[in-house]
Amino acid sequence: MNSLYKYILRIADDSLILGQRLSELCGHGPIIEEDIALTNIALDLIGQATSLYEYAAIVGGEGKTADDIAFLRFEREYVNVLLVEQPNGDFGMTIARQWFFDSFRVLFYDAMLESTDQQLAAIAEKSLKETKYHWKHSSEWLVRLGDGTDESHDRVQTAINYLHRYVDELFFMDEVDTALITEGIAVDLASLKVAFDAKTSEVMEMATLSFPTNNWKQVGGRVGKHTEHLGHILSELQYMQRAYPNMEW
Amino acid sequence: MKEINMTALEQLFQAKIEKDIKIEPKDWMPEAYRKTLIRQISQHAHSEIIGMLPEGNWITRAPNLRRKAVLLAKVQDEAGHGQYLYSAMETLGESRDKSMADLISGKAKYSSIFNYPTLSWADIGAVGWLVDGAAIMNQVALCRTSYGPYARAMVRICKEESFHQRQGFEIMCTLMKGSKEQREMAQDAMNRFWWPSLMMFGPSDADSTHSQQSIDWKVKRYTNDELRQSFINASVPQAELIGLTIPDKDLKWNEAKGGYDFGPIDWEEFRQVISGNGPCNAERIAARKQADDNGQWVREAASAFAEKRSAKKAS
Numbered sequence: 001m002n003s004l005y006k007y008i009l010r011i012a013d014d015s016l017i018l019g020q021r022l023s024e025l026c027g028h029g030p031i032i033e034e035d036i037a038l039t040n041i042a043l044d045l046i047g048q049a050t051s052l053y054e055y056a057a058i059v060g061g062e063g064k065t066a067d068d069i070a071f072l073r074f075e076r077e078y079v080n081v082l083l084v085e086q087p088n089g090d091f092g093m094t095i096a097r098q099w100f101f102d103s104f105r106v107l108f109y110d111a112m113l114e115s116t117d118q119q120l121a122a123i124a125e126k127s128l129k130e131t132k133y134h135w136k137h138s139s140e141w142l143v144r145l146g147d148g149t150d151e152s153h154d155r156v157q158t159a160i161n162y163l164h165r166y167v168d169e170l171f172f173m174d175e176v177d178t179a180l181i182t183e184g185i186a187v188d189l190a191s192l193k194v195a196f197d198a199k200t201s202e203v204m205e206m207a208t209l210s211f212p213t214n215n216w217k218q219v220g221g222r223v224g225k226h227t228e229h230l231g232h233i234l235s236e237l238q239y240m241q242r243a244y245p246n247m248e249w
Numbered sequence: 250m251k252e253i254n255m256t257a258l259e260q261l262f263q264a265k266i267e268k269d270i271k272i273e274p275k276d277w278m279p280e281a282y283r284k285t286l287i288r289q290i291s292q293h294a295h296s297e298i299i300g301m302l303p304e305g306n307w308i309t310r311a312p313n314l315r316r317k318a319v320l321l322a323k324v325q326d327e328a329g330h331g332q333y334l335y336s337a338m339e340t341l342g343e344s345r346d347k348s349m350a351d352l353i354s355g356k357a358k359y360s361s362i363f364n365y366p367t368l369s370w371a372d373i374g375a376v377g378w379l380v381d382g383a384a385i386m387n388q389v390a391l392c393r394t395s396y397g398p399y400a401r402a403m404v405r406i407c408k409e410e411s412f413h414q415r416q417g418f419e420i421m422c423t424l425m426k427g428s429k430e431q432r433e434m435a436q437d438a439m440n441r442f443w444w445p446s447l448m449m450f451g452p453s454d455a456d457s458t459h460s461q462q463s464i465d466w467k468v469k470r471y472t473n474d475e476l477r478q479s480f481i482n483a484s485v486p487q488a489e490l491i492g493l494t495i496p497d498k499d500l501k502w503n504e505a506k507g508g509y510d511f512g513p514i515d516w517e518e519f520r521q522v523i524s525g526n527g528p529c530n531a532e533r534i535a536a537r538k539q540a541d542d543n544g545q546w547v548r549e550a551a552s553a554f555a556e557k558r559s560a561k562k563a564s
Contacts, residue, residue: 023309027536027540031548033332036332039324067313147554151546151549152547244430
């Protein structure tokens with residue numbers, strides 16, 4: 001498969017898997033307003049994933065549909081970052097995971113507006129608008145929980161400490177990216193790092209939270225080496241397609 | 250006798266009802282009218298919130314991207330309906346917290362249908378088509394209910410519900426056009442959801458304790474049996490159109506009444522389900538309680554934060 005196909009899948013799988021995770025929460029939110037908000041974010045992410053898989057289907061050129069690509073790969077063929085497959089945990093964990101991801105995605109889509117690939121630029125434009133709302137939502141909650149009660153502060157700090165190891169992978173690049181960056185198609189993720197650090201530090205300060213001193217990083221998702229969580233996510237996601245192959249729904 | 254004893258306020262209230270002028274939150278209303286509405290609107294709101302659970306059960310397993318997105322949107326709509334129904338209820342002086350606590354304690358009721366499990370993807374079609382279809386019959390009538398905020402909430406809700414019903418029917422159509430397994434899945438869902446859907450309209454008029462007063466107040470515009478009959482008359486041709494069999498051997502068109510005759514409803518099952526013994530009552534309440542318990546620290550944090558902010562502003 002060519003680099004562009006692999007590149008699109010990385011973006012699409014991040015959206016799909018996080019959307020799938022958030023879908024698990026539907027009907028179980030801490031207040032109705034958050035049930036609405038989290039479901040809405042899940043819906044946006046599934047929508048973004050759909051546009052990306054549709055494009056991947058064209059670029060892949062093997063006659064596969066967006067659904068084939070989304071539902072019928074094996075675990076090692078999914079290339080989302082490890083961050084998005086982490087369990088929802090408590091609301092602090094859900095918000096911290098979302099906030100790390102949104103902080104990255106806002107910068108990422110903003111840079112992708114300049115892509116020489118018109119399809120990617122168009123997807124970025126639509127997705128950026130949605131992601132700015134997601135980021136505003138997750139940032140406000142991070143601050144509210146961080147600077148709320150002692151309990152909420154501890155819970156969300158624990159979530160930050162746990163998830164921080166997965167954040168660096170958002171900036172993972174390899175040969176898939178290199179050629180595409182030269183062509184002006186892909187975003188040079190290294191160029192976003194300074195802005196990301198500034199953007200996240202600012203919110204963390206408002207939330208009276210701190211990054212953990214243990215800087216150990218976990219990577220692997222981008223090359224299909226996942227945590228044990230992904231297999232279980234896929235067993236739900238793929239259930240119908242695997243149990244009833246080749247049918248219209 | 251009754252009219253002679255009416256106070257001037259009561260007379261004014263009754264005159265408005267008779268002239269189809271909406272009752273608004275600041276208007277005087279009989280205490281029993283207020284209580285009836287609180288009960289009905291909160292039950293309706295709870296039904297929306299509990300109703301998210303059986304459908305939410307299939308979001309992560311929806312068969313393709315489009316179905317997943319549509320189902321997410323539908324369940325999100327239901328949360329929205331719950332939210333503005335609770336707001337309509339709050340205009341009558343009842344708090345959302347108290348109402349939620351009544352739901353969790355089992356004191357408050359919600360639609361019996363959501364105590365049935367969704368066991369296959371076809372159940373999502375059946376719920377959309379039959380359950381939302383039955384709900385629409387009720388809700389269209391409620392757009393003309395006498396209490397203003399409730400009627401206005403209903404107008405908005407009905408628009409979304411009719412989209413929900415169409416998507417449910419479309420799932421069933423797709424299944425009936427599909428493989429043998431898919432057709433069997435659809436028929437099985439139909440068999441399980443038909444009778445519980447008929448029960449959604451509540452006890453027959455002869456046994457309904459709240460009906461007549463609610464009709465007089467124009468809170469309800471049609472009786473349970475009238476709505477049930479309309480629902481059956483609308484649904485049978487839809488089922489036939491796509492090749493589904495209605496699981497009722499007594500179902501027969503009655504030319505004279507211009508509607509279908511149908512077999513006896515198992516009211517004992519209905520009574521059991523509404524008194525807590527349905528297949529999923531315990532799970533539904535447990536899920537709500539768990540969400541509420543897990544959310545306690547979040548709500549506390551939000552209030553603490555809001556207080557800190559307003560204290561900062563004040564200083």
